[in-house]
Amino acid sequence: MTVHAARRARLAAQMQPGAVAVLPTAPEVARNSDSDYPYRHDSYFYYLTGFTEPESVLVLVAASGDAPARSILFCREKNLEREIWDGYRYGPEAARTAFGFDEAWPIDALDAQMAKLLANVPVLYYAVGASGALDAQVTGWIKTVRAQARSGVTAPASFQHLLPLLDEMRLVKDQEEQAVMLRAGLISGQAHARAMRAARPGMAEYELEAELLYEFRRNGAQFPAYTSIVASGPNACVLHYNANDRRMQDGELVLIDAGCELDGYASDITRTFPVNGRFTQPQRALYELVLAAQDAAFAAIAPGQPYSAFHEAALHVLTAGMLDLGLIDRARYANADDAIADKAHLPFYMHGTGHWLGMDVHDVGSYRDLAEPGKPSRPLVPGMTLTVEPGIYVRPSEGVPEQFWNIGIRIEDDVVVTEDGYRILTGAAPKTVAEIEALVGKGQA
Known part of the structure; x- marks a missing residue:
């Protein structure tokens, strides 16, 4: 059969x-x-x-x-x-x-x-x-x-x-589905690496989009899984920006949210990197914070853990970092929990840390346990596949340190829940500061 x-x-x-x-x-x-x-x-x-x-x-x-x-x-x-x-x-x-x-x-x-x-x-x-x-x-x-x-x-x-x-x-993927999604993640990761190598100050965002689309198709992917986001400078603070027509300036970051669809299954990756290949100190501080939040989210993914746990873990790290960096007024809050309770993080982090992924990029399936009274967050089980995508977005605003203005950062990977934890499907996309700075602007191999 x-x-x-x-x-x-x-x-x-x-x-x-x-x-x-x-x-x-x-x-x-x-x-x-x-x-x-x-x-x-x-x-x-x-x-x-x-x-x-x-x-x-x-x-x-x-x-x-x-x-x-x-x-x-x-x-x-x-x-x-x-x-x-x-x-x-x-x-x-x-x-x-x-x-x-x-x-x-x-x-x-x-x-x-x-x-x-x-x-x-x-x-x-x-x-x-x-x-x-x-x-x-x-x-x-x-x-x-x-x-x-x-x-x-x-x-x-x-x-x-x-x-x-x-x-x-559809919520629980079998081995055949996971294999297709792993291949889609590999292709998309290679596309992000290609875009990093091609990046130069003065390029248009759509030029990097073209690099992504080329890599998708030449590896057999049938479509982009969604409209690619290539958002430089202040555009990175617009969550669903997709005009992709601005010229990227020296000293700015560019946020790319893009993934291919392969044989009916989506991938979804976001990477953020400096157009000139070198993070400034404020950019690096925020980038390392988002990366730490993603690591905390990964640690909260395992069978039996509620779906909400990885968002809560990421949110706590992000909010503590916002307090340390002065984005949130430390004089008003004793700790991250108090700031979260007051929703002080929302101007800088206003979305969830992930979503189901599969045949659709925002895939089907309830996030609540429909069998339980009160419908709490459902427990994870092996075969569930989801994105992990913390971010931080700093628009110019009174009281916010100017050195962080117009910096938008999101880091997103695709993960399948396994019997003993999780497996990252998108590891081919460079992510650490060292990996990114070694690659950006180095041209195609």
């Missing part, structure tokens, strides 16, 4: 007996009259199928009594004329064989087949409310089935939201 078929079986086993689930892939989106935006499949659909063609729908029928579970793919028919223009398409029969489905039908048969598949079915699972088009299509199927009521046919009596089941499945 393929990995995707095994996932379909796991999902079907969680459904009510005889229930049906339906999951479409993402639609193509037109860019203009004769071209589309680059196509990217739906992550949930790909997780269960491995199939990347548009105009496709997966249907699962759960086992009931002696009837086994079934997986059914609806996809585009073979069309040799369209293949001349758009490239190869499997067609139902080849897709059924290649991807391990029990049945496959042309996508044009979906409405007629769903009216049959939903007859006398107790529950329909789908992404309720996620797509107006799908909601309307489901309504049409239900009306068709209900119209057969005089013949003794019943329509599903209830609807269940499908995605929460898949969210929990």
Whole structure:
């Protein structure tokens, strides 16, 4: 059984007996009259199928009594004329064989087949409310089935939201997924190193972005996992800056937040370094503080530890450092805990220390333990994959030492929880002060 078929079986086993689930892939989106935006499949659909063609729908029928579970793919028919223009398409029969489905039908048969598949079915699972088009299509199927009521046919009596089941499945990565994410982290780490070697004062931010994109693609990554951030000088204090059009000045830092997507899985790395290859003393003081906060966060990652623990560890180190460096007025707070309680860190550190990572860069899965009263932070388990990304951002402000103004620093790595702790997936990206100063501006090998 393929990995995707095994996932379909796991999902079907969680459904009510005889229930049906339906999951479409993402639609193509037109860019203009004769071209589309680059196509990217739906992550949930790909997780269960491995199939990347548009105009496709997966249907699962759960086992009931002696009837086994079934997986059914609806996809585009073979069309040799369209293949001349758009490239190869499997067609139902080849897709059924290649991807391990029990049945496959042309996508044009979906409405007629769903009216049959939903007859006398107790529950329909789908992404309720996620797509107006799908909601309307489901309504049409239900009306068709209900119209057969005089013949003794019943329509599903209830609807269940499908995605929460898949969210929990996707949250824990298997060995195959971890291997892909490790490779994605390696490619992205090499891209960050390439950008460091290329950096020079006077370059445009987009020139470093081009170095990243080149390294992603030449190593086989299909896309950037998200819009790359190349933020120099004051732009580094804008968390989601992505114009990438400023000229980088001598003496400034540049913050690069960029990662590739490989075979459907994202990487997510941030590195911050001096454009001229040498940290100033204020830059180095803040950089070492953020690095120490990341180390503290790593130490809090282990099976059984609450998800919130690594953020709390990083926040404590950052806030203590802010007090020591005069960013937060020490006269007002006895210690870091008091400053955190008063949210004194928020002007300089206003985001969490990480997020789930997987097929999407901000991946699915609850951060709370839904089985516990009060929903506390959920415990980590092996296979969970997350980012660790403390930062500090100092905008010009009264009472803030001027030597730190317009310095923005974030350091981000990807981590998978293991049986005995964690494994860093992005170690190929240089990170220490010594590594960075030895590399920046040295040109490509």
